[in-house]
Amino acid sequence: xxxxxxxxxxxxxxxxxxxxxxxxxxxxxxxxxxxxxxxxxxxxxxxxxxxxxxxxxxxxxxxxxxxxxxxxxxxxxxxxxxxxxxxxxxxxxxxxxxxxxxxxxxxxxxxxxxxxxxxxxxxxxxxxxxxxxxxxxxxxxxxxxxxxxxxxxxxxxxxxxxxxxxxxxxxxxxxxxxxxxxxxxxxxxxxxxxxxxxxxxxxxxxxxxxxxxxxxxxxxxxxxxxxxxxxxxxxxxxxxxxxxxxxxxxxxxxxxxxxxxxxxxxxxxxxxxxxxxxxxxxxxxxxxxxxxxxxxxxxxxxxxxxxxxxxxxxxxxxxxxxxxxxxxxxxxxxxxxxxxxxxxxxxxxxxxxxxxxxxxxxxxxxxxxxxxxxxxxxxxxxxxxxxxxxxxxxxxxxxxxxx
Amino acid sequence: xxxxxxxxxxxxxxxxxxxxxxxxxxxxxxxxxxxxxxxxxxxxxxxxxxxxxxxxxxxxxxxxxxxxxxxxxxxxxxxxxxxxxxxxxxxxxxxxxxxxxxxxxxxxxxxxxxxxxxxxxxxxxxxxxxxxxxxxxxxxxxxxxxxxxxxxxxxxxxxxxxxxxxxxxxxxxxxxxxxxxxxxxxxxxxxxxxxxxxxxxxxxxxxxxxxxxxxxxxxxxxxxxxxxxxxxxxxxxxxxxxxxxxxxxxxxxxxxxxxxxxxxxxxxxxxxxxxxxxxxxxxxxxxxxxxxxxxxxxxx
Numbered sequence: 001x002x003x004x005x006x007x008x009x010x011x012x013x014x015x016x017x018x019x020x021x022x023x024x025x026x027x028x029x030x031x032x033x034x035x036x037x038x039x040x041x042x043x044x045x046x047x048x049x050x051x052x053x054x055x056x057x058x059x060x061x062x063x064x065x066x067x068x069x070x071x072x073x074x075x076x077x078x079x080x081x082x083x084x085x086x087x088x089x090x091x092x093x094x095x096x097x098x099x100x101x102x103x104x105x106x107x108x109x110x111x112x113x114x115x116x117x118x119x120x121x122x123x124x125x126x127x128x129x130x131x132x133x134x135x136x137x138x139x140x141x142x143x144x145x146x147x148x149x150x151x152x153x154x155x156x157x158x159x160x161x162x163x164x165x166x167x168x169x170x171x172x173x174x175x176x177x178x179x180x181x182x183x184x185x186x187x188x189x190x191x192x193x194x195x196x197x198x199x200x201x202x203x204x205x206x207x208x209x210x211x212x213x214x215x216x217x218x219x220x221x222x223x224x225x226x227x228x229x230x231x232x233x234x235x236x237x238x239x240x241x242x243x244x245x246x247x248x249x250x251x252x253x254x255x256x257x258x259x260x261x262x263x264x265x266x267x268x269x270x271x272x273x274x275x276x277x278x279x280x281x282x283x284x285x286x287x288x289x290x291x292x293x294x295x296x297x298x299x300x301x302x303x304x305x306x307x308x309x310x311x312x313x314x315x316x317x318x319x320x321x322x323x324x325x326x327x328x329x330x331x332x333x334x335x336x337x338x339x340x341x342x343x344x345x346x347x348x349x350x351x352x353x354x355x356x357x358x359x360x361x362x363x364x365x366x367x368x369x370x371x372x373x374x375x376x377x378x379x380x381x382x383x384x385x386x387x388x389x390x391x392x393x394x395x396x397x398x399x400x401x402x403x
Numbered sequence: 404x405x406x407x408x409x410x411x412x413x414x415x416x417x418x419x420x421x422x423x424x425x426x427x428x429x430x431x432x433x434x435x436x437x438x439x440x441x442x443x444x445x446x447x448x449x450x451x452x453x454x455x456x457x458x459x460x461x462x463x464x465x466x467x468x469x470x471x472x473x474x475x476x477x478x479x480x481x482x483x484x485x486x487x488x489x490x491x492x493x494x495x496x497x498x499x500x501x502x503x504x505x506x507x508x509x510x511x512x513x514x515x516x517x518x519x520x521x522x523x524x525x526x527x528x529x530x531x532x533x534x535x536x537x538x539x540x541x542x543x544x545x546x547x548x549x550x551x552x553x554x555x556x557x558x559x560x561x562x563x564x565x566x567x568x569x570x571x572x573x574x575x576x577x578x579x580x581x582x583x584x585x586x587x588x589x590x591x592x593x594x595x596x597x598x599x600x601x602x603x604x605x606x607x608x609x610x611x612x613x614x615x616x617x618x619x620x621x622x623x624x625x626x627x628x629x630x631x632x633x634x635x636x637x638x639x640x641x642x643x644x645x646x647x648x649x650x651x652x653x654x655x656x657x658x659x660x661x662x663x664x665x666x667x668x669x670x671x672x673x674x675x676x677x678x679x680x681x682x683x684x685x686x687x688x689x690x691x692x693x694x695x696x697x698x699x700x701x702x703x
Contacts, residue, residue: 189648233540237559367668368669
């Protein structure tokens with residue numbers, strides 16, 4: 001018996017010596033409950049490479065990320081790594097909830113922050129410090145149905161370039177008898193709707209912090225025109241971006257403003273030829289703008305083992321070459337190598353669109369800013385307020401909270 | 404304490420300890436959060452501060468803030484409509500169904516059982532199903548109404564501000580009817596059959612029997628159903644989250660969802676708590692009605 005004990009003790013010692021790099025640690029990770037399961041997949045791959053790390057995964061709904069994280073921080077029992085929608089990173093960082101990654105990045109051999117594109121990096125930083133690592137990035141572009149373009153006498157090689165053309169083409173493509181709308185997008189009363197609306201505001205020269213600029217009212221008036229003419233479904237007001245994409249895939253909409261995360265679904269479901277084009281500009285030759293989205297991963301300040309957590313962030317970042325083909329995300333950095341990108345036409349279009357993507361914020365009060373924009377947008381689309389009046393009110397509200 | 408104990412003359416230590424256990428449970432899991440919420444509504448709450456009770460006291464400022472918001476009026480009207488209409492329709496339909504299933508006909512109890520299927524489904528699932536039914540372009544409801552020529556143009560139930568609140572109410576009524584029917588069925592079953600027989604012998608017609616016997620005998624049950632229904636309607640959250648999220652443009656916004664949005668979407672916890680406290684007052688009124696009606700029940 002004694003021998004057995006001694007042997008097992010020796011064995012245990014040997015095992016613990018053999019993994020000096022990572023002592024037995026737990027890594028508690030939250031993952032967004034979504035079809036491609038990015039974070040969960042990555043965490044499991046990481047755990048496989050580090051068998052001595054005890055992995056705990058909890059799935060959280062995307063819409064509940066903010067308040068679940070907030071509650072975890074308030075209650076003090078929190079996971080180590082959380083996904084954060086990129087415009088909300090500043091809020092958590094400013095409230096001292098996130099670990100400052102700058103010193104880790106200085107030592108890291110895997111992540112070179114200078115290589116990360118400026119937009120995603122801006123939405124992962126606060127006050128000059130980096131608090132999160134983008135898992136990838138995304139932006140909005142215009143999907144269109146080539147077959148319907150041809151049937152309506154439009155040239156599929158010349159997608160709409162300006163707002164006027166977008167409206168005119170959408171009108172031609174709309175066929176109420178067949179239940180087909182020219183355009184699908186999302187004007188829902190939450191962050192998704194704001195994500196879609198901001199590029200139109202920004203294309204005019206206005207921005208989230210310049211809503212008093214007449215351009216913001218022009219953007220709202222243009223969306224109102226699309227809705228009034230019924231070239232987009234009245235249900236655009238309650239459609240999420242995925243629901244908008246579903247109407248495009250089912251052939252109930254000829255164009256769809258959406259992101260690369262829908263590519264897999266479009267490929268699987270669409271029984272027609274489709275392409276992706278840049279978002280139209282307000283006037284010919286006008287400024288381009290698009291949204292900048294995607295989740296970041298951050299380490300919460302209370303993390304039990306920040307070193308292991310950072311190694312996990314490094315592992316995810318090291319896999320960025322898979323972002324496009326497997327997860328429908330654009331690469332987050334200049335030094336990403338995407339071998340044989342699928343959907344080459346869409347890859348080119350989305351990457352070009354990415355050059356015009358603008359960060360939301362960063363502002364620690366982003367949820368309030370977003371709510372003000374969303375309220376203004378919906379009150380214009382339902383004709384409860386005139387565009388100029390609604391955007392001015394929103395501008396005042398934003399000024400009240402963000403400064 | 405002694406006077407309190409004297410009210411339970413026959414209670415032994417075991418019974419008292421059971422009551423204490425229940426009281427403690429209520430205090431910890433219902434009482435403390437309620438009190439905490441009321442306290443929050445009088446404080447200036449900053450995000451992610453450690454959970455403490457000591458925060459700057461701001462008096463009624465949070466309440467003034469909530470009432471001063473442009474959407475406050477609409478939320479108030481919507482909440483009254485939501486609770487009032489949901490409750491009225493649930494009780495009328497529930498009562499009619501309970502009366503129907505109280506009749507003796509083949510498969511009556513089996514069909515009554517089937518009605519409960521709706522009740523056991525989570526609000527979120529019901530919301531997803533109703534979102535498909537209400538969808539303007541491909542929804543079942545529009546399809547049926549257009550095929551039967553009751554409608555000539557599609558109604559965008561969830562996206563048209565003129566309809567969105569009523570769409571949510573309709574779904575909520577559907578969700579609440581089985582529960583109302585169940586409670587009212589129980590009440591109906593408890594009415595002694597010989598009362599009806601006697602009335603019939605005296606020549607009372609069905610309407611007279613309903614007004615003269617059923618309604619008075621159901622008073623206590625109805626009180627309980629109204630009170631429970633009001634509380635459940637004021638708590639209805641997941642259905643709204645799945646259907647409209649209070650939109651478009653706050654047209655279907657009701658107090659309970661607003662409170663959640665304030666507290667957990669824009670993180671204005673103070674304002675959210677103020678709305679929740681106002682709701683609590685309302686529920687309290689209803690709870691008093693409920694307690695009184697069940698007290699009557701005991702006397703019968």
